[in-house]
Amino acid sequence: MEIRLLVTFEKVAAHLSFTQAAAELKYAQSSVTSQVRSLESSLGTELFDRLGSRIRLTEAGERLVPYARRIIELSEEARAAVAETDEPAGTINIGTMESLTSYRLPELLELFHHRYPRIKLSLRPTLGDETRRALRQGVYDIGFLMERETEHTGLRSEVLAPEPLVLVAAPGHPLAGAGGLTTPDLADAQLVGTEPGCPYRDLFENELRERTGAPPPFMEFGTIEATKRGVAAGLGVALLPRMTVRAELASGVLVALPWEPPFRLHTQVAWREGKRLPRHVRLFIDETVRLVREQES
Template sequence: MELRLLVTFEKVAAVGSFTRAAAELAYAQSSVTGQVRALESSLGVELFDRLGSRIRLTEAGERLLPYARRIIELTEEARAAVTGAGEPSGTLTVGTMESLTSYRLPPLLEYFHHRHPGVRIALRTTIGDETRQALRQGTYDVGFLMEEETGHPGLESVVLAVEPLALVAAPGHAMAGRTLATADLTGQPLLATEPGCAYRDLFERELTASAPVDFLEFGTIEATKRAAAAGLGIALLPEVTVAAELAEGSLVRLAWEPPFTLRTQLAWRSGRRLAPHVRLFVEQARRLVSEQG
């Protein structure tokens, strides 16, 4: 099996698309398709089921994927060792989420862009269970989590920062300036991002202990903030995502303290030998993201 064929196979499996794999590898799509077919021919099995515009790994592809990743990792380690562990290089697939990508990661991404251009960072937006599953399967090298729990079966993780939350509403909201209990929120219009966000799920769990709740979902943090500022309801969001709006006065913070604590964490698969560029990413994430906390 040629290394380049394994690299192409792993990339297609990671992004779930021949087109996206071609773009990230800077190949023509026909080259990616041809390389995967060449690998399938050499092994005598099909590695992907082609389902119209979608693809998925076959059983044989699932079995091959962890071996392909190990071979690629060892090759990168060998190259670094032979060349004297010079400038870090390699592709790093990172699971992240909207709040962290927009508000926590820019200094980290800027650092790698300027200091280590040989490290190619591919961000994948997923949350919660999806991120943890992708890490266990090896689809992601590392993943950011914003969770109440800090122990995750099959994963190693490091806490980067406690993530404060803020309950926000439009200026002049009837509950502004009052100290609130959870019961005071019953019956209020509630705005939220999609299910699966830890802070939304924990907020819902806390509220439903008193009475059923119904969220008006806006999908993204930006849309949720705009809806709150327009007076459509109240929203619980990471404080870092609403700091600018609170400072300028387009949102106000309501006096309710969440009875739970979220922590921003960086995780990877337990027992995985981290390549040098992955270890560097973990080290710099601990430094740069923790400094913001």
Template sequence: MDIRQLAAFHKVATLLSFSKAATELKYAQSSVTSQIKGLEMSLGVDLFDRLGGRIQLTDAGQRLLPYAEQMLTLAGEARGATVGSGDPAGVLTIGSMESITSYRMPPLLEFFHHRYPALHIVLRPSLCAETCHALRQGMFDMGFLMEAETQHPGVQTEVLGSEPLTVVAAPDHPLTRLPKVTTEELRRTQVISAEAGCAYRELFEAELNDGTGEALPFLEFGTIESIKRGVAAGLGISLLPTACVQDALDAGLLVRLDWEIPFEVFTQLAWRRGKNLTREMRVFTDQTMRFLAEEYGR
């Protein structure tokens, strides 16, 4: 097992394509295939299932992936510490939820792609509790959180700002005709939400359940885009980060309900407490704060 094999494995595992991995690594596809076969032979396991024109990670490949990311990161750190110059390089594994990845990160990722091409940023979909656990276990280098709390055991955070939230409905929903919407009126309305474990969903649910004596049913959709489509189709109302629904509000597909939100969540950049930030992590932190400062009014 060597670094070139791990780099080839990581790229193929990320892209799930030998040809795309070869293009990004600037290798011949046969070289990438040879590196993967050599790694599989040294480990004595298959790392990919090859199903016709598609590939997917085997269980062994899934187990190897976080270790490969850590080893590539350490190799980048060693190179930087030894050479002491040059651009940041290696792999940064970042845990993030959909609302940050899809609606906040694209300009930042574009910047890193052009400015630091040797630094590979890997985004892992993860809810906040899972991200904190992965940070403490060393499985993620950094992660984004969206929580009411800003203190987390074993995790250091930098608060990026208060995340604006909006309750939305279809334009013809009965609640849109009200100048003010009360909590009691929301309790009598079907709510579409993200999966359990999402901080703002849990705060919203707790607010609607308060004093009722029973849990109110939430209609769970898998993604923010599916929630927006469900709301636009009149299936219910939803509470989402404003950044996720601004396009639909501007297009008139959704309407903002005038309900005073009695809680607040903060978007945070996090890493394991006590960890010495590498050059790559410092660059990522600095640029994240620079790109997102204006959005959060900092």
């Protein structure tokens, strides 16, 4: 079996799409299809069921996936060991979310840009479920999570820091001058938030639904910056990581409401359990842990 055929097979298996695999590998789709056919021919079995415009792994394909990943990883490890120099090099595919990219990672990205120019960082914007799935499938090398849980099936993770949340509003909002707020006090408030799938948005929404018995009204914005602008304009209140609103709270553009979230989130860096981490990936994890913990000290 040729390594390049296994690489192509693994990408198709991860995405369950010849089109997406071709785009990631920078091949023509016909080349991806041809390589998978060649691998199937060499193994004497079909690896995918073709269902019209969709595909799925056959039983043989399912069995091949972990072997393909192990062979690919060992090949990459061998190549790195032979070519290893004093300067670490390689590509790291990273799944992350907007709040972490914008407020936690700039110092880390700057460090790697200047100190380790031969390490290429490819950032992919995804949320928790999608990030965990991509890590398990081998699409991402590293993933950043902001989760309540700190253990994830099939993954190893390192907790970087607790991520405090704060409910914010414009200074003139009716709740801005209130005393200690309870969850039922928020039942009639217009809520401003990011899209569903965002961990703190989903936990907030579930808490309000359980306590008030009705789905809360959310005005959805695509980004944290847009959410903050909407809140500052008086459109409603929003629950956001404190790190994302420090400047607005300090300047008085936003105020913190006296409501304590009944859940805690932790920012984490994660990778697939059992994965042999190349030198440059291990370096990235170590520097991430060091820098984030320095930020918190």
